[in-house]
Amino acid sequence: MHILVTNDDGVTAPGLLALAQGMARFGEVSVLAPDHDWSGGGHVKTLRRPLRVRRVRMADGSSALTSDGAPSDCVALGLMGLLPHKVDLVVSGINPAANLGHDVTYSGTVTAVMESIIWGVPGIAVSLDGGDVDSYELDYQPAVEIVTQVVATVLTHGLPKGVFLNVNVPNLPLSSIKGVLTTSQGLRVYRDRLDRRVDPRGRDYYWIGGDRPTGVPREGTDVGALAAGYASVTPLRLDLTDHKQLEAMQDWRWQPHLAFSETPVFSKNGH
Amino acid sequence: MHILVTNDDGVTAPGLLALAQGMARFGEVSVLAPDHDWSGGGHVKTLRRPLRVRRVRMADGSSALTSDGAPSDCVALGLMGLLPHKVDLVVSGINPAANLGHDVTYSGTVTAVMESIIWGVPGIAVSLDGGDVDSYELDYQPAVEIVTQVVATVLTHGLPKGVFLNVNVPNLPLSSIKGVLTTSQGLRVYRDRLDRRVDPRGRDYYWIGGDRPTGVPREGTDVGALAAGYASVTPLRLDLTDHKQLEAMQDWRWQPHLAFSETPVFSKNGH
Numbered sequence: 372m373h374i375l376v377t378n379d380d381g382v383t384a385p386g387l388l389a390l391a392q393g394m395a396r397f398g399e400v401s402v403l404a405p406d407h408d409w410s411g412g413g414h415v416k417t418l419r420r421p422l423r424v425r426r427v428r429m430a431d432g433s434s435a436l437t438s439d440g441a442p443s444d445c446v447a448l449g450l451m452g453l454l455p456h457k458v459d460l461v462v463s464g465i466n467p468a469a470n471l472g473h474d475v476t477y478s479g480t481v482t483a484v485m486e487s488i489i490w491g492v493p494g495i496a497v498s499l500d501g502g503d504v505d506s507y508e509l510d511y512q513p514a515v516e517i518v519t520q521v522v523a524t525v526l527t528h529g530l531p532k533g534v535f536l537n538v539n540v541p542n543l544p545l546s547s548i549k550g551v552l553t554t555s556q557g558l559r560v561y562r563d564r565l566d567r568r569v570d571p572r573g574r575d576y577y578w579i580g581g582d583r584p585t586g587v588p589r590e591g592t593d594v595g596a597l598a599a600g601y602a603s604v605t606p607l608r609l610d611l612t613d614h615k616q617l618e619a620m621q622d623w624r625w626q627p628h629l630a631f632s633e634t635p636v637f638s639k640n641g642h
Numbered sequence: 643m644h645i646l647v648t649n650d651d652g653v654t655a656p657g658l659l660a661l662a663q664g665m666a667r668f669g670e671v672s673v674l675a676p677d678h679d680w681s682g683g684g685h686v687k688t689l690r691r692p693l694r695v696r697r698v699r700m701a702d703g704s705s706a707l708t709s710d711g712a713p714s715d716c717v718a719l720g721l722m723g724l725l726p727h728k729v730d731l732v733v734s735g736i737n738p739a740a741n742l743g744h745d746v747t748y749s750g751t752v753t754a755v756m757e758s759i760i761w762g763v764p765g766i767a768v769s770l771d772g773g774d775v776d777s778y779e780l781d782y783q784p785a786v787e788i789v790t791q792v793v794a795t796v797l798t799h800g801l802p803k804g805v806f807l808n809v810n811v812p813n814l815p816l817s818s819i820k821g822v823l824t825t826s827q828g829l830r831v832y833r834d835r836l837d838r839r840v841d842p843r844g845r846d847y848y849w850i851g852g853d854r855p856t857g858v859p860r861e862g863t864d865v866g867a868l869a870a871g872y873a874s875v876t877p878l879r880l881d882l883t884d885h886k887q888l889e890a891m892q893d894w895r896w897q898p899h900l901a902f903s904e905t906p907v908f909s910k911n912g913h
Contacts, residue, residue: 413684413714414747421839421847443684447850451836473760473880476685476747489744489832520896528894534887553891555883561760565722568692576692579718606887609744612826616805616877620824623799625791 372398372526375449375458375487379409379466379479380506382437386465388429389511390497393519394462397526401458402435403449405442405479410466414482415441422448442483450490461487462522464497465514467506469539471593472559472586475607484535485609494535495521500542500597502583513548514540517602520551530606537605541597554603557592560585643669646720646729646758650680650737650750651777653708657736659700660782661768664790665733668797672729673706674720676713676750681737685753686712693719713754721761732758733793735768736785738777740810742864743830743857746878755806756880765806766792771813771868773854784819785811788873791822801877808876812868825874828863831856 374394378387382404394400406425409415422440429435436453438445446461463483470478484494499514517540525536537556541548566580586594596603645665649658653675665671677696680686693711700706707724709716717732734754741749755765770785788811796807808827812819837851857865867874 408690411687411689413686413712413753415684416682416748416834416850418682418850419679421849423845423847441684444850447834448836448848451834451850453836453848475882476753476756476880477687482684482747485747524894524896528891531887534884551896553888553894555885555888556881563687563718563722565719565724574694576694577719577724578692579687579689579715579722604891606884606891607882608884608887609747609882610827611746611878611880611882613805613877613879614826616802616879617824617826620799620875620877623795623824625795625822 372459373456374398374400375446375454375461376400376402377404377442377445377461377463377483379405379412379442379483381405381407382427382429382435385507386467386499386511388431389515390462390465390518391433392431393515396519397522399456401449401454402429403445403454404435404437405445406437406439409441409479411477412441412479413477414485415443416447417441417444424448424453442479443486446483446486450487450492458492461492461494462497462518463494465511466498467501467509468498469500469597470496470498470537471539471597472557474559475537475556481537488533488535488609491532493525493530495538496536497538499540502542504542509542513543513545516545517551521604533608534606537593537607538602539593539597540602541600543600547600548602549600552596552601552603554593554596554605555591556605556607557589557594558587560587643730644727645669645671646717646725646732647671647673648675648713648716648732648734648754650676650683650713650754652676652678653698653700653706656778657738657770657782659702660786661733661736661789662704663702664786667790668793670727672720672725673700674716674725675706675708676716677708677710680712680750682748683712683750684748685756686714687718688712688715695719695724713750714757717754717757721758721763729763732763732765733768733789734765736782737769738772738780739769740771740868741767741769741808742810742868743828745830746808746827752808759804759806759880762803764796764801766809767807768809770811773813775813780813784814784816787816788822792875804879805877808864808878809873810864810868811873812871814871818871819873820871823867823872823874825864825867825876826862827876827878828860828865829858831858
């Protein structure tokens with residue numbers, strides 16, 4: 372098996388090395404990760420500039436590739452043929468902060484895996500709920516053990532086309548983690564505030580400031596699992612359709628009337 | 643009503659001006675848009691650098707704000723208090739290319755609206771299926787008329803919290819557009835290819851090259867509606883949970899066993 376390991380914190384991040392070492396038990400590992408931190412960078416496809424790729428050594432002396440593209444660009448480059456062998460699985464992380472609830476569309480860790488799904492390759496994103504702890508002070512081994520379990524389980528059951536997994540692990544010793552729960556995507560509560568400052572030349576600039584996000588710790592959700600001391604595994608897909616609303620909108624009559632080519636067709640059922 | 647209009651092509655884009663003028667019939671319009679093109683830039687939250695905001699004039703002499711942040715940053719800035727009045731609706735576009743199927747997590751046009759939803763403000767993304775036509779050559783008026791219908795209809799029916807709309811309009815005169823269909827998110831078919839080149843100093847660089855995406859024109863989807871000459875309105879939400887897979891995973895036993903604190907809890911039902 373050939374696993375592509377990437378992240379959104381950059382190729383020097385300790386969570387990347389821990390993950391790459393952990394994945395080596397399953398087969399060949401290729402690391403292709405950004406050359407700088409892309410946290411909160413979203414699902415990017417870089418089309419307006421070319422991308423560079425360099426070979427570097429990680430802290431344990433092993434070889435890795437690094438690119439000036441986003442995490443999703445790194446995955447695209449790898450799957451488009453930059454890596455000589457076919458990739459069977461993409462694993463992204465280990466992010467030093469949780470990616471729960473609405474974090475998933477912002478998260479470089481998760482959007483790297485969205486890219487692998489678009490290329491038809493299964494993917495798993497892994498995050499450690501490190502809170503305010505410096506990323507170099509965190510113990511990534513509990514998360515490595517849990518993602519190892521998840522990968523082993525996925526190899527047994529398989530994943531349907533289009534499904535990817537978002538794994539979050541509490542920042543606890545393995546013996547204190549209560550287990551792994553399969554969860555739905557929960558609700559984040561962001562607490563961002565505008566922080567207006569004045570530069571030395573008298574001009575305003577703005578930080579997106581405020582406090583760390585919290586969440587609604589509902590049972591059955593990723594937020595709830597972490598709050599209760601469990602790791603969470605959330606199956607996601609790239610279909611954002613709200614089917615309940617789609618149903619409700621069958622009765623909508625688009626207004627005001629305009630000069631369409633035929634009798635206006637306002638919904639599938641006709642109105 | 644106070645409408646925040648933004649886009650991902652930048653404050654000078656003709657589609658932005660057309661949209662801002664169109665929205666003026668509903669009330670006060672504030673424009674806050676990026677100072678450069680962010681197409682394919684994803685759902686960004688810029689936390690590692692501060693953001694600048696400048697006041698500029700658009701081509702019709704009207705006043706606008708522009709920021710060096712992503713489209714989603716522009717929305718966050720506006721809703722965090724940079725704009726003096728409470729915003730009732732965010733409308734993003736008019737993008738000069740369609741945003742169909744899997745495009746939604748990449749698209750700055752759509753992710754701007756994801757940000758408004760996170761802040762609890764309804765949002766509508768609008769894209770014109772311009773294909774290879776230069777953005778300054780496109781006629782945005784049919785899309786303006788259709789998004790006007792959509793806004794008027796939304797004002798009648800309301801939108802549940804968390805639902806946003808992704809509107810796509812074929813590049814046809816209004817009289818040739820067959821109507822508006824409510825659709826689900828369809829399937830894009832990307833045709834990206836690695837384009838390796840050598841710079842004047844003998845070093846490799848890589849473009850994400852290839853052909854424009856196509857899609858699977860299934861009836862009932864956004865791709866299918868556009869292919870048949872209709873405008874599409876797709877209700878989306880930020881919950882990516884795959885509930886079918888969540889159900890299937892209730893039977894999974896995470897393996898191999900590890901030293902958890904209690905009898906391992908492998909799923910909500912216990913195994």
